Amino acid sequence: TIDRPLTGKMAIVTAGPTIEHIDPVRYITNHSSGKMGIAIAAALADAGANVNLVLGPTSQVSNHPGVTTLPVQTAQEMFEKVTSLYSAANLVVAAAAVADYRPVNIADKKIKKGQAQLHIDLEKTPDILKYLGEHKVHQLLIGFSLETDNEREYALKKLNDKHLDMIVMNSLADAGAGFNYDTNKVTLFGKNGMERSLPLKSKLEVAKDIVSAIIELQHA
Numbered sequence: 001t002i003d004r005p006l007t008g009k010m011a012i013v014t015a016g017p018t019i020e021h022i023d024p025v026r027y028i029t030n031h032s033s034g035k036m037g038i039a040i041a042a043a044l045a046d047a048g049a050n051v052n053l054v055l056g057p058t059s060q061v062s063n064h065p066g067v068t069t070l071p072v073q074t075a076q077e078m079f080e081k082v083t084s085l086y087s088a089a090n091l092v093v094a095a096a097a098v099a100d101y102r103p104v105n106i107a108d109k110k111i112k113k114g115q116a117q118l119h120i121d122l123e124k125t126p127d128i129l130k131y132l133g134e135h136k137v138h139q140l141l142i143g144f145s146l147e148t149d150n151e152r153e154y155a156l157k158k159l160n161d162k163h164l165d166m167i168v169m170n171s172l173a174d175a176g177a178g179f180n181y182d183t184n185k186v187t188l189f190g191k192n193g194m195e196r197s198l199p200l201k202s203k204l205e206v207a208k209d210i211v212s213a214i215i216e217l218q219h220a
């Protein structure tokens with residue numbers, strides 16, 4: 001149908017932060033609220049898609065009837081949930097801020113305060129989006145890129161290295177953009193050379209623009 005062009009499509013959206021446990025009390029995380037990904041999930045559902053929202057720990061919720069929320073905590077759990085759904089998916093939008101490192105060992109008891117300095121060894125978490133790119137069959141893959149500098153160069157490198165169809169660049173250097181705001185300022189880069197810079201607008205409007213670009217990619 002014309003107004004719901006993603007009818008019959010299954011979409012996976014990742015959103016929010018992940019948390020990586022240090023001990024039963026403490027963890028490593030980041031500032032993602034999940035708002036950007038929740039808005040994209042809603043816009044995809046409005047376009048007719050059946051959406052699975054794989055959401056890290058946040059107080060934000062999705063209320064859209066077309067969106068099924070699948071809560072996860074760690075990068076490993078997000079990886080397992082997303083990969084279990086991947087073969088049935090037509091498209092994936094990765095808006096989550098996944099922790100890149102996690103503690104090598106999780107202490108099973110609270111670490112006691114003692115030494116002046118405490119060292120925690122970290123190891124890489126799985127790169128979910130990179131894995132999806134390497135195992136792509138027919139899915140459209142849309143990533144995000146969040147940086148503080150060299151934004152364009154890093155975004156284009158991720159587009160290429162992760163075998164994405166499109167990447168959404170946002171920068172912490174732009175006022176009103178990035179974590180937790182209700183607004184964002186993004187530039188879209190397609191693998192075909194498409195480049196579209198959007199002005200600062202609400203995350204709901206940004207989400208609609210991203211979904212329009214996804215619908216165009218589908219027909220390309």
Ligand code: PMT
Nearest residue numbers: 033034035036094097098127128129143144145146179180
């Ligand atoms: O949640 P909000 O408060 O609304 O904020 C929105 C946002 C700033 C979190 C969002 O717009 C955003 O930029 N999300 C991506 C943040 C990020 O971690 O970007 P990155 O450049 O480090 O990662 C590149 C891409 O790889 C992302 O699509 C990310 O989801 C994915 N990735 C990264 C690491 C990893 N281990 N697995 C991944 O899948």
